[in-house]
Amino acid sequence: MTIPCVPRQLSPEETALAEFLLSVEFPGHDELRKQLKLAQVTGTCECGCGTILIRVNHANDKAVTTERVVVEAYGKGVDVLMFVRDGALSSIEIVDHGDARPLRYPKPEELSLWVPPPRSSGG
Numbered sequence: 001m002t003i004p005c006v007p008r009q010l011s012p013e014e015t016a017l018a019e020f021l022l023s024v025e026f027p028g029h030d031e032l033r034k035q036l037k038l039a040q041v042t043g044t045c046e047c048g049c050g051t052i053l054i055r056v057n058h059a060n061d062k063a064v065t066t067e068r069v070v071v072e073a074y075g076k077g078v079d080v081l082m083f084v085r086d087g088a089l090s091s092i093e094i095v096d097h098g099d100a101r102p103l104r105y106p107k108p109e110e111l112s113l114w115v116p117p118p119r120s121s122g123g
């Protein structure tokens with residue numbers, strides 16, 4: 001469960017991970033890259049996994065996305081998912097398959113990117 005925090009800049013590690021996720025092409029990619037510069041962290045997961053909630057201030061460039069999860073990354077025992085809501089970055093979720101907390105923050109060089117294919121409508 002995520003708990004609100006005083007809005008803050010993304011940490012260097014969080015920025016590096018976000019830039020890595022946005023280094024691959026997918027629908028809405030260009031707008032999200034612009035939004036990242038305006039993004040603030042507004043909440044973090046209480047369990048210590050590193051999941052963050054993101055708010056984009058004055059998002060003039062709305063991303064037209066078909067998926068809520070626009071891009072994912074996979075590492076050893078860890079998945080990273082970037083969520084978009086109403087055309088703006090909304091969270092970077094970190095899912096791991098172990099019990100270690102706080103979880104060591106995933107590094108881009110340990111991850112492989114994956115863009116979820118668009119679902120067929122009605123599915």
Ligand SMILES: [Zn+2]
Pocket residue numbers: 001045046047048049050051
């Ligand atoms: Zn968590």
